[in-house]
Amino acid sequence: MVKVYTIASGKGGTGKTTVTANLGAMLARYGKKTCILDADVGMANLGLILGLDELPVTLHEVLAGKARVRDATYEGPFGVKVVPSGLSLQGFQQSNPDRLKDVMTDLVSEFDILILDAPAGISRDGVIPLTLADGVILVVNPEISSIVDSLKTKILTETVGGHIEGAIINRVATSGNEFNTAQMEKLLGTRVIGVIPEDPNVRRASAGRTPVVVKYPASSASHAFKHIAADVAGIE
Numbered sequence: 001m002v003k004v005y006t007i008a009s010g011k012g013g014t015g016k017t018t019v020t021a022n023l024g025a026m027l028a029r030y031g032k033k034t035c036i037l038d039a040d041v042g043m044a045n046l047g048l049i050l051g052l053d054e055l056p057v058t059l060h061e062v063l064a065g066k067a068r069v070r071d072a073t074y075e076g077p078f079g080v081k082v083v084p085s086g087l088s089l090q091g092f093q094q095s096n097p098d099r100l101k102d103v104m105t106d107l108v109s110e111f112d113i114l115i116l117d118a119p120a121g122i123s124r125d126g127v128i129p130l131t132l133a134d135g136v137i138l139v140v141n142p143e144i145s146s147i148v149d150s151l152k153t154k155i156l157t158e159t160v161g162g163h164i165e166g167a168i169i170n171r172v173a174t175s176g177n178e179f180n181t182a183q184m185e186k187l188l189g190t191r192v193i194g195v196i197p198e199d200p201n202v203r204r205a206s207a208g209r210t211p212v213v214v215k216y217p218a219s220s221a222s223h224a225f226k227h228i229a230a231d232v233a234g235i236e
């Protein structure tokens, strides 16, 4: 049975796209047939950090009803399949987020795991991915504004009938954090699936258009992603 996860947060910049790319790659590395989709159709970044841009067919064309998802699916690191969105404003304007459900239906028979990289905020294109997932994973930074925004996303998910799978705490400093994991679990009212440290290798890897788990596998962030992927894959 396929499992669909949506990677969400209240505000932008918490690390959703980074988590989608690295978790997807590691799940593929662990033998799960995995597809990651850039459902952040307005601010498409997933293709960019994977070196998949300037593509003829993207999720934009699929959501515009002009192409099939098969034609917008590309090979990523460790064999993860990637459905990027395009970078043009026109492409975004033509895409209809209501079509995402049909896209998922086309993919379920081919994969073990589908991961949707959701946009920030609570607009329509942000809400639809919350409704399509078996589990929504919140990406939260250990600071009060990020926690409050994620709580809003949690409530919104539950309001639209979605299910919160847990939270990933990202960009955790070695010292001076406002909250520890137990406090985060209490505040968010959900399980912490894993904790990713602040690690300059993450940005360095993105600049090289490669996920950190591929480019710097021995880095502290990569260790964290491996644990999280093992947890999600059910092999830990």
Ligand code: ADP
Binding pocket: 009, 011, 012, 013, 014, 015, 016, 017, 018, 019, 045, 170, 171, 172, 196, 197, 198, 199, 200, 202, 203, 206, 221
């Ligand atoms: P979102 O998709 O939520 O907007 P991104 O994944 O694009 O966020 O991340 C925002 C920025 O933070 C990027 O420059 C990314 O490289 C950086 N980043 C994400 N996670 C980490 C981390 N653990 N350590 C250092 N930088 C990070």
Ligand code: MG
Binding pocket: 016, 017, 018, 040, 045, 117
């Ligand atoms: Mg993003």
